[in-house]
Amino acid sequence: MNKLMGLLELKEMRLPSIPWRQYTGKEELNDQLLWTIRCAVYRGDDLNLPRSVGKNSAESKRFADALLRKINDNGIVIYYPYFIAKKSGTLEVRNSSVVIEAVKEDLWNLVTYSDREVTVICRNGSEKEFVGNREFLTESEQEEILKYVPEIKKLFRDDLLEGRAALLEWSYAVSCDRDKNLASEDYLVFYEARTVNA
Numbered sequence: 162m163n164k165l166m167g168l169l170e171l172k173e174m175r176l177p178s179i180p181w182r183q184y185t186g187k188e189e190l191n192d193q194l195l196w197t198i199r200c201a202v203y204r205g206d207d208l209n210l211p212r213s214v215g216k217n218s219a220e221s222k223r224f225a226d227a228l229l230r231k232i233n234d235n236g237i238v239i240y241y242p243y244f245i246a247k248k249s250g251t252l253e254v255r256n257s258s259v260v261i262e263a264v265k266e267d268l269w270n271l272v273t274y275s276d277r278e279v280t281v282i283c284r285n286g287s288e289k290e291f292v293g294n295r296e297f298l299t300e301s302e303q304e305e306i307l308k309y310v311p312e313i314k315k316l317f318r319d320d321l322l323e324g325r326a327a328l329l330e331w332s333y334a335v336s337c338d339r340d341k342n343l344a345s346e347d348y349l350v351f352y353e354a355r356t357v358n359a
Contacts, residue, residue, distance in 0.1 A: 171354050174316055176309050176329075179352040184225045184238040195243035195339050196221035200228055202236035215243040217339055244334035247347055248278075248298070252306060253357075254313045254327040259283040261306055263298050268330055283307065305349055306331065313354075320356045329354045 171178040181199075182188070190196050198213040198221050211231075213224040221240065229238050250263035261281040279293035281303060289303075298306075317327040330353040336345040 170316060171351055174354075175312055176351045177349050179241045179350055181239045181241040181352075184229065184240045186226060186229055188240070190218035190222055190240065191242075192218040193339055194218070195337065195341070196240055197243045198225045198228065198238065198240050200232050200236055200238045202232070215341075242336065244332070244350070245337050245341065245343070246332040246334050248302070249330070249332040252309075252313075252329045252331055252351075254310055254317065254321070254329075256314075256321045257284065259307065259310055261298070261303065268332065302333065302349075309351075317356065325356045325358055327354065328357045 172181075184198070195215045195217060196213075197215065200210050200212070202210070211228055213221055216224065225238055225240060232238060246267045248263055248265065249268035250261060251268075253260040253262075260283070261279075262277055263279050263281075264276050265278060277293060278297040279291060279295060281295075281298065282290040282292070284290075313327050313329065314321060317325075320327065329351050331349060331351045333347045334350050335343050335347055337343055
């Protein structure tokens with residue numbers, strides 16, 4: 162499953178996910194918000210694709226228009242309101258285990274710089290092992306993330322039976338306006354789902 166399939170699956174799942182929409186070039190972006198622009202390809206390498214994060218509506222529209230021309234018929238461009246990440250990480254779901262990795266602020270701190278605050282390994286339902294700062298994710302945050310595991314296992318059942326894992330990216334986020342003034346309480350949001358080989 163590639164990034165595009167993951168985005169489409171997330172939209173159908175009962176998980177809190179980013180309110181993304183496809184960008185066609187005709188959309189007007191609200192200038193009271195900052196925007197994230199990303200793309201997903203139909204086939205081929207879909208890691209490290211171009212993106213614009215947290216830019217105003219004019220810059221975001223220019224980037225999206227250029228990306229639309231570049232990607233042509235090979236994929237789609239998506240957009241959604243920018244959010245400020247307080248904590249981020251990955252959720253890896255396998256048949257026999259679940260692993261939560263978490264980092265301060267943006268997920269890029271984990272995937273780009275290999276920073277990590279904590280890894281929570283869950284086996285046999287409730288048994289947990291912690292590597293790193295076990296206080297970083299509160300018990301309620303852990304439970305909120307884990308409550309979606311049954312839905313994920315249902316959706317990815319065939320992949321899990323074949324020995325693959327489902328890998329989802331998440332953040333505890335806060336909505337903001339164009340000046341990055343906070344406009345909401347923290348909320349959990351998933352924004353990418355894919356399958357990975359064991």
